[in-house]
Amino acid sequence: MKRDLLRERREWLLRRNCSLTPQQMGMAYALMCLFSFAVATGFVMVGMWQILIFTALEMTAVAAAFLYFARHATDYEHIVLANGQLLVEKVSAGKMSTIQLELYFLRLHMPTHPSDLIHLESKGVAVDIGYFATDPRRRALAQELRAEVQGGLFNA
Known part of the structure; x- marks a missing residue:
């Protein structure tokens, strides 16, 4: 019995595990700045003004790291298997790419x-997936995909 390809659909969503929201990141940075500059102010009061320069450099570096983290906090991979096609949607730093x-x-x-990604190729188009998955989850995803493609729902 043939299955209806239009009704069969499998999806996987792989995303970063971020423990802080952007608002929480901002609060954490504000508290770090408050504490660091309070300590630096104490040193300035006893005549060690150089500490203020290093505190400013430190907080600038921390701000750059937080911005990088915040920019990539919503990155994900969305994999859809339907209608005889495999659609891979990747979002990195707010830029989306779609490969069919x-x-x-x-x-x-x-x-x-352990550090290898799942490599997919069809008609000269290639994509690596599994960047946001742990090694065991990546292997399980690869086995699920292989089972679906080889003899599962989509080969009627």
């Missing part, structure tokens, strides 16, 4: 080392 692969020509390369 045909299942009939799809080649899936399983990760061999």
